[in-house]
Amino acid sequence: MPQALKYKAKSIIYFEGDISDKIFILQSGKVSLISTDIETGKENRELVKTGEFFGVKSSLGKYPREETADVILDSVVLIFTVSEFEKLIYTNPRITIQMLKVFSNQLRRIHKQVGNLLSEEEQVDQEKGLFGIGEYYFKNQKFKQALYAFRRYLTYYPAGILQAKATEYLVSIEKCPPGKTPAVSSGPAPSSSSGPASSVASLSALSAAVKEEGESTTSVYYDGMTLFSKENYEEAINCFRQYVSANPDGEYVVKALTDIGKALYLLKKNDECIKHFTSMIQKFPKSSELGDFLLHLGLSHEAKGDKAKAESFFKKVIDISEEGSETKRKAKAKLKALGGA
Amino acid sequence: MALDLTQFDRFKVTFQKGDQIFCEYEPGDAFYLIQTGRVQIVKIIGEIEKMVDILQPGEIFGEMAILEEAPRSASAIALGKVEVLEFNKKNFEILMRGNPQIAMKLLMTFIKRIYDQKRRFMILTLPDPQSKVADVFLMLYETQAVQQQSEAKITEDVVIDASPEDISHWCGLSIAECRQVITYFTAQRKLETRNNQFVIKNINDLQRLVNSRRKKEQL
Numbered sequence: 001m002p003q004a005l006k007y008k009a010k011s012i013i014y015f016e017g018d019i020s021d022k023i024f025i026l027q028s029g030k031v032s033l034i035s036t037d038i039e040t041g042k043e044n045r046e047l048v049k050t051g052e053f054f055g056v057k058s059s060l061g062k063y064p065r066e067e068t069a070d071v072i073l074d075s076v077v078l079i080f081t082v083s084e085f086e087k088l089i090y091t092n093p094r095i096t097i098q099m100l101k102v103f104s105n106q107l108r109r110i111h112k113q114v115g116n117l118l119s120e121e122e123q124v125d126q127e128k129g130l131f132g133i134g135e136y137y138f139k140n141q142k143f144k145q146a147l148y149a150f151r152r153y154l155t156y157y158p159a160g161i162l163q164a165k166a167t168e169y170l171v172s173i174e175k176c177p178p179g180k181t182p183a184v185s186s187g188p189a190p191s192s193s194s195g196p197a198s199s200v201a202s203l204s205a206l207s208a209a210v211k212e213e214g215e216s217t218t219s220v221y222y223d224g225m226t227l228f229s230k231e232n233y234e235e236a237i238n239c240f241r242q243y244v245s246a247n248p249d250g251e252y253v254v255k256a257l258t259d260i261g262k263a264l265y266l267l268k269k270n271d272e273c274i275k276h277f278t279s280m281i282q283k284f285p286k287s288s289e290l291g292d293f294l295l296h297l298g299l300s301h302e303a304k305g306d307k308a309k310a311e312s313f314f315k316k317v318i319d320i321s322e323e324g325s326e327t328k329r330k331a332k333a334k335l336k337a338l339g340g341a
Numbered sequence: 342m343a344l345d346l347t348q349f350d351r352f353k354v355t356f357q358k359g360d361q362i363f364c365e366y367e368p369g370d371a372f373y374l375i376q377t378g379r380v381q382i383v384k385i386i387g388e389i390e391k392m393v394d395i396l397q398p399g400e401i402f403g404e405m406a407i408l409e410e411a412p413r414s415a416s417a418i419a420l421g422k423v424e425v426l427e428f429n430k431k432n433f434e435i436l437m438r439g440n441p442q443i444a445m446k447l448l449m450t451f452i453k454r455i456y457d458q459k460r461r462f463m464i465l466t467l468p469d470p471q472s473k474v475a476d477v478f479l480m481l482y483e484t485q486a487v488q489q490q491s492e493a494k495i496t497e498d499v500v501i502d503a504s505p506e507d508i509s510h511w512c513g514l515s516i517a518e519c520r521q522v523i524t525y526f527t528a529q530r531k532l533e534t535r536n537n538q539f540v541i542k543n544i545n546d547l548q549r550l551v552n553s554r555r556k557k558e559q560l
Contacts, residue, residue, distance in 0.1 A: 038459060038462050038463065038466070056452075057452045057455065057456070060448065060449060060452055061449070061452040061453060061456055063456055066459075086445060089441060089444060089445065089448075090441035090442075090444075090445075091441075093434070093437035093438045093441065093444060096437055096441070096444040096445075096447075096448060097433075097434065097437055099448060100407060100444075100447060100448065100451065103448070103451035103452065103455060104404075104405065104407060104451065106455050107405065107451060107454055107455050107458065108405065108411070110455060110458040110459055110462060111405075111414065111458060113462055114458055114461055114462050114465065117462065117465040117466065117513065118465070118513050126366050126368075126412045127366075129365065129366035129412070130364065130365075130366040130367055132366075132385070133364055133365050133366060133385055133416065136385050136388075136390070140390070144359050144360070144361070145359075145361055145364075145416075145418070148361035148364055149361075149364050149367075152364055152367045156367065156368065322431070
């Protein structure tokens with residue numbers, strides 16, 4: 001059983017540098033933790049709130065105490081051994097979660113401080129960083145890793161500034177026969193002035209060549225994504241359809257079909273879009289994209305002026321989507337705009 | 342105590358050798374507990390791929406994603422066939438309630454990482470390459486001492502398993518700079534090198550060096 005102990009004002013519960021396996025909760029009184037700030041070397045004082053733990057990290061990690069616990073006013077503290085503490089958190093997951101939040105913030109803070117010391121240039125923008133990882137692995141011929149990074153890039157930044165270049169890398173890896181080394185044009189990423197159009201053309205040419213060889217690859221799917229992001233929806237639909245008919249069991253079939261539906265909506269072909277997603281729901285009732293299907297059914301009905309149907313679809317999206325998801329957020333916004341609940 | 346994780350089988354994900362589990366810079370929304378196999382953590386710095394860690398069954402990685410979807414700070418790659426349990430913000434609470442041992446493990450993981458980073462910060466703020474490298478040795482010694490606490494007798498020689506690459510990773514100096522300091526220490530008979538091992542002749546001597554430089558810095 002944890003012990004309750006009284007400390008007089010101006011006494012010390014433990015000193016910085018002590019080694020001990022005791023963990024404390026402040027029950028009443030006033031205790032201050034005195035530590036040295038690792039950045040400035042100055043003394044830091046922090047009051048312990050009533051009910052708060054202290055001495056946790058050093059006890060559990062078997063490290064020397066990182067602070068001195070100084071009693072300001074007469075106080076009562078509960079003292080736990082490590083095994084008593086373990087028992088306590090086994091029965092109180094809330095405490096653990098709370099503590100993890102505190103630790104995770106501390107870790108993030110110290111990570112940042114270390115990062116600042118290492119070098120400023122390391123702070124690359126996230127999008128370029130991800131692309132850079134793909135490029136690094138590509139150059140070092142670790143194509144599996146490169147493929148992963150570029151695919152991730154295109155998933156997170158479908159209309160990103162390096163999208164065309166990433167697609168080009170991807171295609172060149174995927175269409176490369178085993179044992180050979182894929183290559184891409186060594187020039188810089190296509191610029192907006194001359195690049196995109198020619199790069200898309202060359203990609204289509206590539207995929208056409210691939211098709212002639214009778215190989216089924218995913219490159220045509222990426223072509224579709226490229227065209228989609230350039231708002232060339234008609235052509236994008238063609239690519240996605242090609243992909244689906246060549247790879248009926250392909251990895252991206254549901255995605256390609258979903259994108260066809262989205263393109264139909266963006267082309268204002270509302271009736272076709274409704275028909276398309278209605279059949280998608282029947283074919284893939286358990287798809288993780290279900291929210292997206294329903295959202296576009298709502299959008300198409302809205303575009304046709306059928307407010308009632310639109311509302312009922314948006315409500316369904318809200319029912320089935322994960323809290324915080326993009327789809328749910330969109331549906332909520334739409335519903336609100338329509339004057340619904 | 343053995344963990345009974347059968348109730349979490351629905352969170353199980355399998356990776357094959359060389360598979361990327363996640364990639365540096367990609368937004369993180371899950372963390373992992375290794376069940377079988379080993380996972381390599383790497384980071385690309387400049388033009389080199391640096392090995393940060395190799396993780397064993399029972400270890401947790403990607404834990405920074407528990408509370409916020411910040412970008413990954415390193416990549417995780419399967420070293421062989423790897424089975425992991427994948428947890429995200431949503432099923433995290435179920436996990437905490439269903440298996441407090443994992444909760445404890447997570448706490449310990451955070452504590453270790455915070456301590457390591459703080460220690461690294463202390464190393465990086467030292468003013469010169471010599472004290473930085475010396476402090477890396479001290480840190481590696483402290484870690485070993487915590488792990489092998491039963492045999493805490495202080496012998497004259499302290500053996501530390503590390504390569505110049507490891508030293509360079511910790512102190513933020515280039516491998517060449519680290520080698521220079523190591524050569525200097527060797528000439529001063531503070532240190533001997535074997536294959537991926539360093540023998541420190543007098544650990545207190547290094548401690549004094551670091552203390553004096555650190556004090557000067559803080560005045």
